[in-house]
Amino acid sequence: MSDAQKVHWRDRPLLTIKEASAIAGVSIVTVYRQAKAERLTLKSLSGRTMVDTNSLAAFLDTAEDWKPAARTAPMLAKRSSRSLASERSK
DSSP, rough: OOOHHHHHHGGEEEEEEHHHHHHTOOHHHHHHHHTTTSSEEEEETTTTTEHHHHHHHHHHOOOOOOOOOTTTHHHHHHHHHHHHHHHHHH
């Protein structure tokens, strides 16, 4: 394991696109899309495209708590009732 891999990602000034996508849990294409939308800052270092760590942290801070959509709630309730019914029949 290299020294760079031992340092916590927030303590590194730059991350590779692949590292940033893994940390954010999104695809590499999404990283580029977010950069194009100016939600992430990309830097060029020795011919490699890197993600500014501060911009990635700020991007992750914009994540919202997941809430089921209005149309999803009835489906979840139906699934839950089916699950309870199958548990009772055992």
